[in-house]
Amino acid sequence: DKKLGLAIDLDTCVGCQACVTACKGWNDQGYGVPLSDQDPYGAKPSGTFLNRVHTYQAETPEGMGVTVNFPRSCLHCEDAPCVTVCPTGASYKRAEDGIVLVNEDICIGCGLCAWACPYGAREMDQAAGVMKKCTLCVDRIYNENLPEEDRVPACVRTCPTGARHFGDFADPDSSVSRLTADRGGYALMPDMGTRPVNRYLPPRPKDAPDQASPLAPL
Numbered sequence: 001d002k003k004l005g006l007a008i009d010l011d012t013c014v015g016c017q018a019c020v021t022a023c024k025g026w027n028d029q030g031y032g033v034p035l036s037d038q039d040p041y042g043a044k045p046s047g048t049f050l051n052r053v054h055t056y057q058a059e060t061p062e063g064m065g066v067t068v069n070f071p072r073s074c075l076h077c078e079d080a081p082c083v084t085v086c087p088t089g090a091s092y093k094r095a096e097d098g099i100v101l102v103n104e105d106i107c108i109g110c111g112l113c114a115w116a117c118p119y120g121a122r123e124m125d126q127a128a129g130v131m132k133k134c135t136l137c138v139d140r141i142y143n144e145n146l147p148e149e150d151r152v153p154a155c156v157r158t159c160p161t162g163a164r165h166f167g168d169f170a171d172p173d174s175s176v177s178r179l180t181a182d183r184g185g186y187a188l189m190p191d192m193g194t195r196p197v198n199r200y201l202p203p204r205p206k207d208a209p210d211q212a213s214p215l216a217p218l
């Protein structure tokens with residue numbers, strides 16, 4: 001069976017939010033606040049995000065300021081607590097490819113799964129009364145009406161820096177498996193015991209700043 005997921009490169013993510021916007025667009029999710037009468041996304045009632053990117057300012061041990069961009073969405077855990085707690089069976093993990101989904105027809109909007117997810121990856125659609133989460137764009141990746149290059153999640157297709165990689169972690173020759181092996185890709189919060197499929201590729205060491213440069217730290 002496949003183990004589909006994302007390898008997200010923290011070295012090349014620039015925090016542009018293009019993946020967030022593409023996710024909203026493909027998954028027909030609004031921003032909750034219309035920017036204008038013509039705003040196609042803001043006019044939609046749901047303000048849920050299936051993918052967020054957080055940006056932080058931090059400091060290295062050497063005193064250099066750094067910007068950290070951290071994309072966050074469902075990690076399609078192998079031992080998914082959101083599935084275990086769901087009282088109706090609406091949350092489930094597919095055997096054939098490992099994607100964790102919500103059956104909106106039987107979701108009662110109780111919110112237990114959002115409490116159980118240690119990554120904050122689920123958000124309640126208040127208008128529809130059902131839980132939303134990343135589906136890995138399951139309606140794109142097997143969609144034979146789309147050209148081959150579009151059969152990836154919308155965030156992956158859109159990312160201008162190529163920071164988001166999609167593939168099968170069960171296949172050791174896939175691009176995501178090779179990137180993870182080469183770059184030391186890691187699982188988020190492994191002590192939670194959820195065994196996430198998604199991996200993060202850590203930032204690579206940067207060149208030392210040129211002391212002659214006017215941009216060098218004082």
Ligand code: SF4
Nearest residue numbers: 074075077080082117
């Ligand atoms: Fe469930 Fe959260 Fe894991 Fe996704 S990241 S499978 S929502 S526990």
Ligand code: SF4
Nearest residue numbers: 086107108110111113
């Ligand atoms: Fe299950 Fe829906 Fe409740 Fe989540 S909100 S635990 S998917 S019934």
Ligand code: SF4
Nearest residue numbers: 013014016017019159
């Ligand atoms: Fe980062 Fe790519 Fe998303 Fe931009 S589109 S925030 S570079 S992951």
